Amino acid sequence: EAQVTQNPRYLITVTGKKLTVTCSQNMNHEYMSWYRQDPGLGLRQIYYSMNVEVTDKGDVPEGYKVSRKEKRNFPLILESPSPNQTSLYFCASSLFTGRGETQYFGPGTRLLVL
Amino acid sequence: KQEVTQIPAALSVPEGENLVLNCSFTDSAIYNLQWFRQDPGKGLTSLLLIQSSQREQTSGRLNASLDKSSGRSTLYIAASQPGDSATYLCAVKRHRDDKIIFGKGTRLHILP
Numbered sequence: 001e002a003q004v005t006q007n008p009r010y011l012i013t014v015t016g017k018k019l020t021v022t023c024s025q026n027m028n029h030e031y032m033s034w035y036r037q038d039p040g041l042g043l044r045q046i047y048y049s050m051n052v053e054v055t056d057k058g059d060v061p062e063g064y065k066v067s068r069k070e071k072r073n074f075p076l077i078l079e080s081p082s083p084n085q086t087s088l089y090f091c092a093s094s095l096f097t098g099r100g101e102t103q104y105f106g107p108g109t110r111l112l113v114l
Numbered sequence: 115k116q117e118v119t120q121i122p123a124a125l126s127v128p129e130g131e132n133l134v135l136n137c138s139f140t141d142s143a144i145y146n147l148q149w150f151r152q153d154p155g156k157g158l159t160s161l162l163l164i165q166s167s168q169r170e171q172t173s174g175r176l177n178a179s180l181d182k183s184s185g186r187s188t189l190y191i192a193a194s195q196p197g198d199s200a201t202y203l204c205a206v207k208r209h210r211d212d213k214i215i216f217g218k219g220t221r222l223h224i225l226p
Contacts, residue, residue: 033214042218043158043203050212058213090157096212103148103205103214105158 002027004106006091012112013081021076021109023091030096032074033058033103034066036087043090049074050096081113116141116208120217128225129196135189135220137204142182145207149178149189152201152219161202162189166209194224 004025013019025032033048035058045058049068063085065077074093078085089109095101117140127133137147146165150158162171162178164187170179177190191198203219 031212035216040218043205043216045214045216048213056211056213059215092158102160102163103158104160105150107157 002104004091004093004104006089006106006109008109009107010110012114014114015082016080019078019081019111021078021089021091021111023074023076023106024072025074025093025104026072027093027095027104028071029093029104030071031101031103032068032091032093034064034074034076035090035092036060036085037090037108038087046076046089081111083113085111086113087111116206116213116215118204118206118215118217120202120204120220122220123218124221124223126223126225127194129194131194132190132192133194133222135191135202135222137187137189137217139185139187139206139215141206141208142185143209144182145209145212147178147180147187147204147206149176149187150203150205152203154201158203196224196226198222199224 007022030051034046035043037043044060047066049055091106092103094103119138148163149161152158164180175192180187201219201221205216
């Protein structure tokens with residue numbers, strides 16, 4: 001089954017404790033993204049990657065890191081989480097043909113930073 | 115800076131009615147526009163993708179149009195059903211840097 005998986009689905013942590021949210025897709029997609037969704041602010045792109053070893057900042061990259069060492073995986077790293085990073089996070093992937101293709105979203109990771 | 119606006123923010127209509135959701139964007143230099151559906155507490159499901167060279171796309175009771183020059187897209191839902199209740203989001207993929215910008219969504223409630 002074609003899918004985007006994220007782990008963990010729910011996470012409670014404390015300020016400053018490094019964490020990683022994993023994202024994996026099995027569709028051989030080039031383009032992968034991370035978003036955060038907050039009430040009243042909608043979905044905002046954090047980072048995106050157009051292929052292995054190619055990453056770019058989205059609209060809200062501060063406090064986050066990503067890496068793309070393999071095509072299927074795109075982990076989101078919070079080196080020193082803060083309470084303002086409490087949010088619902090989504091990973092997404094799509095083919096990259098230069099014009100854009102349908103994005104497929106993971107189920108989301110709900111993060112609470114105390 | 116690309117901005118994507120969805121109006122109205124919320125909408126309640128009786129079952130069976132046809133309805134139109136609106137999406138506007140400020141920068142017409144886009145690759146495509148995509149409409150999504152999001153159920154409470156769930157992820158996003160793609161409904162329709164319109165390439166910048168296309169005018170509309172249809173899937174079942176859904177029809178999405180794109181007028182790139184005026185920066186507008188509409189999602190038309192025919193014969194609405196209670197199962198259509200969800201939040202509908204539009205997103206554009208910007209031409210110059212491949213960033214994707216979302217609107218804040220329209221929360222739709224279909225009354226039985």
